[in-house]
Amino acid sequence: MFNLFKRKQKFFTDDENHLIVKAIRHAEEQTSGEVRVYVESKCRFMDAIDRAAELFYKLKMDKTEQRNAAIVYVAVKDRQLAVFGDEGIHQKVGDAYWNEVVAEMLSHFNKDNYAQGIAECVIRIGSALKQHFPYNKDTDKNELPDEIVFGR
Secondary structure (H helix, E strand, O other), rough: OOOOOOOOOOOOOOOHHHHHHHHHHHHHHHHHOOEEEEEEOOOOOOOOOHHHHHHHOOOOOOOOOOOEEEEEEEEOOEEEEEEEHHHHHHHHHHHHHHHHHHHHHHHHHHOOOOHHHHHHHHHHHHHHHHHHHHHOOOOOOOOOOOOOOOOO
16 A cells, blocks of 8 residues: 655654653753753754754743743754753853753764763753752743654
8 A cells, every 4th residue: 555644754762762851851850941852854954053043932932931941953864953042041051051062962973872962961951950040849830841842
């Protein structure tokens, strides 16, 4: 039988997917901040940081109360990645911090440890968020989903 629909590509194994989601949840347990991971095949016609920013706003990540969300963006086939943080967290950590996080993730990617690199990046972002936006059990709520967002 001929299938008209393309089978959706799986970027990670179930274990790798679980590792990343677990890292997101762990990071967010310690902060009022939010972290999302967006993975797609290609970053067409733009720079990875511009694509990360575009997705950040498309996913309404700028709507968090303290403007303390961050997105980890990866275009697998194009071998591009970026991390984009909202103004609340960016004002606290600055460009040098984001560059360090990306460099650390790249070191994992260069060893083909993609899921581990993303998970450790998320944990590191969570640590910065914890330092500047600590968790408060009385007021904190999970403002954004924790699952990985998969593009094309």
